[in-house]
Amino acid sequence: MDHHAGRPADPPAIPPALLAAPGYLVRRLYQAYLATWVRKVDSTLTGPQFALLTAVNASPGMDQRTLASAVALDSSTMTDVARRLEDQGLIARTPAASDARRKLLYLTDKGREVLGAADRRARELDALLLQPYSAEQREELMRLMTALADHWEGLSQGS
Numbered sequence: 001m002d003h004h005a006g007r008p009a010d011p012p013a014i015p016p017a018l019l020a021a022p023g024y025l026v027r028r029l030y031q032a033y034l035a036t037w038v039r040k041v042d043s044t045l046t047g048p049q050f051a052l053l054t055a056v057n058a059s060p061g062m063d064q065r066t067l068a069s070a071v072a073l074d075s076s077t078m079t080d081v082a083r084r085l086e087d088q089g090l091i092a093r094t095p096a097a098s099d100a101r102r103k104l105l106y107l108t109d110k111g112r113e114v115l116g117a118a119d120r121r122a123r124e125l126d127a128l129l130l131q132p133y134s135a136e137q138r139e140e141l142m143r144l145m146t147a148l149a150d151h152w153e154g155l156s157q158g159s
Contacts, residue, residue: 022148033129034047036125036128036129037122037125040121040124040125040128041118041121041122041125042118042121045114045118046081048071048073048077048081049081049084049085049090050115050118050119050122051071051072051073052067052071052073052078052081052082052085052091052105053085053090053091053107053111053114053115053118054071054115054119055067055070055071056091056105056106056107056111057107057112057115060105060106060107061104061105061106062104062105063096063102063103063104063105064078064079064082064093064102064103064104064105065078065102067105072153082103082105085111088110089108089110089111090107090108090110090111090114090115091105091106091107091108091111092105092106092107092108093105094106
């Protein structure tokens, strides 16, 4: 509250230094994305869980470690996400015949059903998120974001 006028104070302006910081803008985008995901796609299925279900659907029987790389999760996070999905009955984790420590992942019938419904809503969300842009601009934006993600991942790995 503005104590002088008895009305709510306007939020402070975002400092220009933050507006010039890519990390700050990415965090803003991500926070807005998460809030919108919960409202429009699924309030219980997380982005990493959705990514893993999508990857397992695309490559059934792939090992957990390989899929972790495909969905940009570190191995401990991947193990946790996979266990949660298994506990929910969405995936089956089976030991590889050649090495029981390797876990091969498969969607269950329930997993296919949950993924199908969430994927339809996620594609609708994608369209909504990129709505302000023409098809050509969307393609360019996705190309630039992919290149930026690749670059930042390289930096995080010490390249």
